[in-house]
Every structure is written in C-alpha cells, then in structure tokens.
Amino acid sequence: MIRLIRSAIVMLLLLTAVTGVLYPLVATGLAQALFPSQANGSLIEKDGKPVGSALIGQSFTDPKYFWGRPSATAPQPDNAAASTGSNLGPTNPALTDAVKQRIDALRAADPENHAPVPVDLVTASGSGLDPEISPAAAAYQVPRVARVRGLSESQVRAMVSMATAGRQFGVLGEPRVNVLKLNMALDAH
Known part of the structure; x- marks a missing residue:
C-alpha cells in the first residue's frame, strides 16, 4: 500500500512539474520569441x-x-x-x-x-x-x-x-x- 501511495505522489509531482511549470515556460518562451507583439497584448x-x-x-x-x-x-x-x-x-x-x-x-x-x-x-x-x-x-x-x-x-x-x-x-x-x-x-x- 505504501508503494502505491509513493508512486502516486511521485507521478503527481512529475506531472505537476511538466504541465504546471515546464509546459507553460516553453509555451511562453515560444510565444515571446515568435510572436512578441501578440504575446504582450x-x-x-x-x-x-x-x-x-x-x-x-x-x-x-x-x-x-x-x-x-x-x-x-x-x-x-x-x-x-x-x-x-x-x-x-x-x-x-x-x-x-x-x-x-x-x-x-x-x-x-x-x-x-x-x-x-x-x-x-x-x-x-x-x-x-x-x-x-x-x-x-x-x-x-x-x-x-x-x-x-x-x-x-x-x-x-x-x-x-x-x-x-x-x-x-x-x-x-x-x-x-x-x-x-x-x-x-x-x-x-
């Protein structure tokens, strides 16, 4: 049971890092590089x-x-x-x-x-x-x-x-x- 909880926590942290930090940074960086005027409103x-x-x-x-x-x-x-x-x-x-x-x-x-x-x-x-x-x-x-x-x-x-x-x-x-x-x-x- 502890192994399942641990793997669930690891997946939660990994997916949070990928979808909550890495992806937004990459998307924002690409928008700023390719479309700076639109990205800034x-x-x-x-x-x-x-x-x-x-x-x-x-x-x-x-x-x-x-x-x-x-x-x-x-x-x-x-x-x-x-x-x-x-x-x-x-x-x-x-x-x-x-x-x-x-x-x-x-x-x-x-x-x-x-x-x-x-x-x-x-x-x-x-x-x-x-x-x-x-x-x-x-x-x-x-x-x-x-x-x-x-x-x-x-x-x-x-x-x-x-x-x-x-x-x-x-x-x-x-x-x-x-x-x-x-x-x-x-x-x-």
Missing part, C-alpha cells in the same frame, strides 16, 4: 506609452471620434476582465430598447444623417470587446467626424480607407476598421 503605443490594444475595443463617445461597437460588459463598456455578450435574444424587449437608445444616440450626435444605421453600431458582439467596425459603420460616421473636426469628408474617407484591413489571406472574415487606430490617425492629422 498587441499594445498600441503613443509617445512610448500604451494607449490600448489592437485586440480590445475602447469606448469613444465624443462626436469627433469614430465610435465602435456597443459593449455588453459590466460595470463599464469594453471591460476586458468581464468579456461577455448580452445574451439578449432577438425577441427580448430589452434588446429592442437598447438598440433604439443606441440609434437615438447616433442620430443625436449627427441629426443631419438620415442614412440607415449599420447593425454593428447598435448591437454588441458575443465578446463585448470588438475593436473593429465594418467599413459601412465607419462610412456612416464620416460626415459627423469630418464636420466636428473641420475636415473634408474626402479627407476622412481617405483615412478610413487607409485604416481598413481586408480579409485575412484574401478569403477569411470581412473587411474591418480598427477604431482605436483610426482615431489615433485622426488625432495625429
């Missing part, structure tokens, strides 16, 4: 200081900025520690009310814009942390951002075009615009 820096991540959305509400997708995280929007969707189904009145409020906020920020509101500007994603919007969502906001910043719409459209990433490998996903990078480019202009 894909941070975006301005003047040597991190201002956000290319992978996590940020809440912009000032009319001079492009706004990202709504976030369902709590207690504040785009809380990376609380990644979650709203879990509200299409027939839930709370979702309908939230979408109406978001449309009202967009219309209040740009009362002259009567174009249909792109769905990604009024619905949260499954993670609640999307850093990107569709080119249509960016195009919808161009008149407001151009007017508030005193730029021409063609200048802002050109910046949106430069910030638009295509499909991965030309076939995967959809074209997208990283909101933080676009807003930083606008601030640098």
